[in-house]
Amino acid sequence: xxxxxxxxxxxxxxxxxxxxxxFYSIFLAVASPKLLRALTxxxxxxxxxxxxxxxxxxxxxxxSFLINVIPGLILLGLLSQYVKALIKSTRSVxxxxxxxxxxxxxxxxxxxxxxxxxRGHIFTSGFFHPIIYLSxxxxxxxxxxxxxxxxxxxxxxxxxxxxxxIFITGFIKSTLPFLPGRNWLFDNYLTLVExxxxxxxxxxxxxxxxxxxxxxxxxxxxxxxxxxxxxSQSERIKILVGQKxxxxxxxxxxxxxxxxxxxxxxxxxxxxxxxxxxxxxLRCVEKLITSSTSQxxxxxxxxxxxxx
Numbered sequence: 092x093x094x095x096x097x098x099x100x101x102x103x104x105x106x107x108x109x110x111x112x113x114f115y116s117i118f119l120a121v122a123s124p125k126l127l128r129a130l131t132x133x134x135x136x137x138x139x140x141x142x143x144x145x146x147x148x149x150x151x152x153x154x155s156f157l158i159n160v161i162p163g164l165i166l167l168g169l170l171s172q173y174v175k176a177l178i179k180s181t182r183s184v185x186x187x188x189x190x191x192x193x194x195x196x197x198x199x200x201x202x203x204x205x206x207x208x209x210r211g212h213i214f215t216s217g218f219f220h221p222i223i224y225l226s227x228x229x230x231x232x233x234x235x236x237x238x239x240x241x242x243x244x245x246x247x248x249x250x251x252x253x254x255x256x257i258f259i260t261g262f263i264k265s266t267l268p269f270l271p272g273r274n275w276l277f278d279n280y281l282t283l284v285e286x287x288x289x290x291x292x293x294x295x296x297x298x299x300x301x302x303x304x305x306x307x308x309x310x311x312x313x314x315x316x317x318x319x320x321x322x323s324q325s326e327r328i329k330i331l332v333g334q335k336x337x338x339x340x341x342x343x344x345x346x347x348x349x350x351x352x353x354x355x356x357x358x359x360x361x362x363x364x365x366x367x368x369x370x371x372x373l374r375c376v377e378k379l380i381t382s383s384t385s386q387x388x389x390x391x392x393x394x395x396x397x398x399x
Contacts, residue, residue, distance in 0.1 A: 130162075172265075215253065221253075221255075
């Protein structure tokens, strides 16, 4: 398959990932007000029961209590995970900028920026204006043909804004709840991005050997999100030499299922009347705190339309 088609497929794949993150964010936005209010009211009922009665056991084992509390607690966990992903992504951007700013630049060409390093590195960094960085040490460990193959590989990353796409993909992966095969889905996309760049290099040089040789020489490297780096992946080598094919159809079909689940869950929660709601939640909290009588809240008669 040509690099042009592989880049197109990777963009479609990325679009599905982006939609997954978008629909999941909508799900949280729709579910949060409803489920958190329901959870808060159940906590009020529980505290009220603990304060004024011995009816606690029957309350916490009731169907209404469980239906409102369990989804609310799950939602709190999902929101916490989302916030942690935001914080982690912000820190990653800062650490990436710090890493780039500490590079000792020795030469800037129209194609790449050269820097001094004790190890051989080549990578692409930058969201909206990606730049290829290449270390001087690379010229000591790799042949000119291998370096040219790696540069062409990075040019495909640069042209297709892969650093930005990889960063967004990593953020969405961090926010999503556990799904069967989640890591495999995202790893499959990252492999597709690398394979499309490998194919781009191969088409320009009409020779796979320099690229395969360069991959074998590289040890796995780890950079912050926002950097597309040339690293060694046995799966990529197998695809390059024709021992394996890149899987595309199954992951895309799976993402379509995920999109359907997020969308249907959002619509269900939006239209559902399973969850307890209260139009004057703050009054209930205030009454619970200030009340000194044995008057108890009951879920069956609370928040009736006749109440002010």
